[in-house]
Amino acid sequence: MSLLVKICGLSTRETLETALDAGADMVGFVFFLPSPRHLSLELGRDLGRQVQRRALKVALTVDADDATLDNIMDALSPDIFQLHGKESVARLRDIKQKFGRPVMKAVPVATSADLAVLPGYAAVADRILFDARAPKDATRPGGLGEPFDWHLLENLDLNLPYMVSGGLHADNVTEALRVTRAGGVDVSSGVESASGVKDPEMIKAFIRAARATQDASQELSVR
Numbered sequence: 001m002s003l004l005v006k007i008c009g010l011s012t013r014e015t016l017e018t019a020l021d022a023g024a025d026m027v028g029f030v031f032f033l034p035s036p037r038h039l040s041l042e043l044g045r046d047l048g049r050q051v052q053r054r055a056l057k058v059a060l061t062v063d064a065d066d067a068t069l070d071n072i073m074d075a076l077s078p079d080i081f082q083l084h085g086k087e088s089v090a091r092l093r094d095i096k097q098k099f100g101r102p103v104m105k106a107v108p109v110a111t112s113a114d115l116a117v118l119p120g121y122a123a124v125a126d127r128i129l130f131d132a133r134a135p136k137d138a139t140r141p142g143g144l145g146e147p148f149d150w151h152l153l154e155n156l157d158l159n160l161p162y163m164v165s166g167g168l169h170a171d172n173v174t175e176a177l178r179v180t181r182a183g184g185v186d187v188s189s190g191v192e193s194a195s196g197v198k199d200p201e202m203i204k205a206f207i208r209a210a211r212a213t214q215d216a217s218q219e220l221s222v223r
């Protein structure tokens with residue numbers, strides 16, 4: 001199965017086009033007001049139209065209510081909802097049923113104890129995104145540019161596709177994949193020149209590095 005590369009927190013036509021041209025498999029749009037990457041519904045609609053099925057559109061929300069999700073469905077028509085809050089297993093089931101879209105549940109990781117939630121979520125979610133647990137005083141639960149200890153996932157036994165995120169960039173994505181064996185990688189801060197400002201060259205470099213890792217591991221596997 002080929003590696004999924006997600007560029008998250010895109011908010012301009014130019015950088016979205018760069019990510020699509022560079023071969024991103026998923027493009028993430030943040031609908032969380034405290035985030036520097038937050039999109040209005042109008043901008044989400046505009047950027048969503050630009051994607052034109054060249055990548056999967058991921059709508060990122062945090063403990064959003066049905067009305068918010070409904071508005072996002074109308075504006076963006078996401079391919080996947082990324083639920084990055086404290087959503088319960090029952091809430092994941094509820095969202096899947098009401099909106100008919102796959103859900104990717106973000107699981108914050110700081111210690112091995114954080115993995116205890118996996119069996120519950122794995123029974124309902126379509127994909128897991130492992131992210132660094134945000135500090136208690138953080139203004140948002142993700143997109144903070146800090147990694148977690150990838151070795152915590154070394155002995156992971158999960159019958160579900162999963163992505164690794166948190167503090168990734170072009171220079172560490174290979175090691176993150178080597179250690180976690182994740183089927184996907186996700187980045188936001190690591191392709192920004194300033195908070196919320198995506199950098200086209202950094203986007204291209206990240207995707208190149210991720211693809212190079214994918215190619216190398218495929219060569220090894222066919223030997």
Ligand SMILES: O=C(O)c1ccccc1NCC(=O)[C@H](O)[C@H](O)COP(=O)(O)O
Pocket residue numbers: 008009028030032035036037060062084131140141142143144145146165166167168186187188189190
């Ligand atoms: O990106 C945000 O601003 C954000 C806000 C609230 C919840 C989640 C958020 N981002 C989630 C993502 O999927 C990020 O790509 C992921 O946390 C990795 O971010 P980074 O460490 O900055 O690469």
